[in-house]
Amino acid sequence: MDIPDDLRYSSDHEWARVEGGEVRVGITDYAQDALGDVVFVDLPDVGATVKRGESCSEVESTKSVSEIYAPVTGTITQVNSELGEHPERLNDDPYGDGWICVIAVDAAAEIEDLLDAEGYRALIEG
DSSP: OOOOTTEETTTTTTEEETTTTTTEEEEHHHHHHHOOSEEEEEEOOOTTEEEEESSSEEEEEOOOEEEOOOOOOOOEEEOGGGGTTTHHHHHHHHOOOTTOOOEEEETTHHHHHBHHHHOOOOOHHH
């Protein structure tokens, strides 16, 4: 299971890459493996406000439909529109081309509340 050390993680299996005052968000390798083959991604709207822990997106796989939860509170500034035609990128490259959205963070302290790689490993192994 790939768990990059430079990312932060939610207990709901989203990752967050800090980029200044924003975070790029996706689902973890663990999450995409549990989902199976992703066939559709419902992206959030640019400009939408999201609250930490609330649903901001939805992913449909051959096994199920899963909510994607915002790891931080803020405003959506970008979405990965490529996922519309290529939802499989969530499976193929969850930490790269499979990112879902970018959120301008309202409260930087929320980033510190996310798990580091060691904490996330403990979560999925426990």
